Amino acid sequence: MSEPLVAVGTWRPVMEAADYRCQCAGECGNAHAKSGGRCPREHDGYTSKHGHRVRLMAAPADVLMSPVEAAALPVGRLRAWCPECHTATARKARAATAPATEAPGLFEL
Incomplete structure (x- = not known):
């Protein structure tokens, strides 16, 4: 096993606590329905x-x-995270906390 x-x-x-498996339970936006959530x-x-080989990382649940x-944690x-779930969760969290910007009107420059 690579470390x-x-x-x-x-x-x-x-x-070891995660049994060497990603601990994402859908925070990434994927329900992981085929694998019990x-x-x-x-x-x-x-x-x-x-596919490519999975290398799990240890990172906080609070991806932001x-x-x-x-x-310091x-x-x-x-938690154990696969790179895909960690990236998707971070992207989703950043989008949820981003300040709302008003789109310009149709003819505004």
Whole structure:
């Protein structure tokens, strides 16, 4: 099993608690209905028959947290994420917290 080059002491307990499986439960926008509501991706598994290898990461559930705050979190406050779910969740969270901008009128410049 491949492990990250740094912070293995943080990464491994998170992965063991998650059973080396992404812990996204639909926050990314995908209901993960075929896998009981939880992302089916496992560390070192493949996304599909001809897909790419999955490398899970340990990151906070609050995907908008600053990197400085995230680095200070204890292991118990981190979750296992596959890159696709983490990226989609962050994109969705940023869109939900973005200030509403008024679109210009049809003929306004």
